[in-house]
Amino acid sequence: MPSTAKTTSVKIDTPLHDEHAATPPRAAPESADPLAWVGHFESIYADAAGDEGRIPWADGRPEPLLVAWLNAEGSGLVRPGSKVTVVGCGLGDDARELADRGFDVLAFDCSPTAVQWARRRHAAIADRFVVADLFSLPASLLRRADLVVEISTIQAVHPSLRAPAAGAIVSLARPRGAVLAIARARDDADPLDTLGPPFPLSARELADLMQPLTPVSAIEDLMDDASPPVRRLRAAFRRI
Numbered sequence: 001m002p003s004t005a006k007t008t009s010v011k012i013d014t015p016l017h018d019e020h021a022a023t024p025p026r027a028a029p030e031s032a033d034p035l036a037w038v039g040h041f042e043s044i045y046a047d048a049a050g051d052e053g054r055i056p057w058a059d060g061r062p063e064p065l066l067v068a069w070l071n072a073e074g075s076g077l078v079r080p081g082s083k084v085t086v087v088g089c090g091l092g093d094d095a096r097e098l099a100d101r102g103f104d105v106l107a108f109d110c111s112p113t114a115v116q117w118a119r120r121r122h123a124a125i126a127d128r129f130v131v132a133d134l135f136s137l138p139a140s141l142l143r144r145a146d147l148v149v150e151i152s153t154i155q156a157v158h159p160s161l162r163a164p165a166a167g168a169i170v171s172l173a174r175p176r177g178a179v180l181a182i183a184r185a186r187d188d189a190d191p192l193d194t195l196g197p198p199f200p201l202s203a204r205e206l207a208d209l210m211q212p213l214t215p216v217s218a219i220e221d222l223m224d225d226a227s228p229p230v231r232r233l234r235a236a237f238r239r240i
Contacts, residue, residue, distance in 0.1 A: 026044065031158070041109075042113060050117070057090065063093075063151050064224075066149065070101065073236070076216075077147065078178070080103060081102060081103070083147075084105050084145060085145035087108070087150045087153050088151070088153040089115075090109060091117055091121055092107060092119075094107070094149060095107035095118070096125065099122075103147075105128050108131065108141065110131070115129045141172055143172070143174050146173075146177050147177060147180060148173050148177065148178070148180070150182070152183060154183055154206075155183045155199050155200060156197045157197065162201075163209065170213060178213075178216070178236050179210060181233070183201045183206060184201065184230065184231065184232055185203070186201065188204050203235075210235075214238065215236070215237055216238055218235075
């Protein structure tokens with residue numbers, strides 16, 4: 001498959017998640033056991049004991065690359081009132097942004113502590129947050145969403161779990177639904193980072209993982225405004 005990425009540099013008014021600012025969490029599992037990874041993420045939230053500064057990917061605001069996409073391109077795929085599922089919702093800022101824009105949001109995380117935390121932070125939409133394991137999804141979540149928002153979940157798990165994780169994410173979308181995916185980027189020729197997570201993806205890998213969905217447009221290869229800048233991929237995928 002030829003490369004599907006286009007490389008650009010974007011100016012984002014709010015900073016992206018600073019994945020290095022917080023206290024380092026426990027070491028990630030070396031195995032590809034899904035239950036070990038579920039336990040790993042729960043331990044990060046539980047150990048934080050209510051301190052958002054100890055969650056490496058939390059910065060108290062929605063993901064700017066999501067906000068920018070919604071402002072520029074999202075209306076071409078989904079309208080207010082559409083059903084949106086947020087994967088790995090964490091403390092809930094992305095879900096709150098989507099709810100504030102009028103979407104029918106359901107957000108889930110494998111960590112009960114994260115879900116309870118999100119409910120407290122966003123009490124007005126507390127019923128939109130549920131506990132669910134991406135590797136063992138309840139039937140009620142399948143084929144529900146007009147749009148699935150996947151931000152940094154695939155990159156956060158063991159590379160051997162990428163395919164089942166991506167397959168589960170695709171299964172959340174309705175037959176004509178879409179998936180918005182955002183992840184750290186690398187070139188195909190670069191070795192897979194063994195020091196993760198995060199484990200960056202190439203545009204080719206992301207496109208392959210999202211099959212049978214295809215990119216709505218070329219996968220974007222973006223340098224964000226973090227300090228130092230972080231290279232990321234962003235793309236919406238849909239069945240054609």
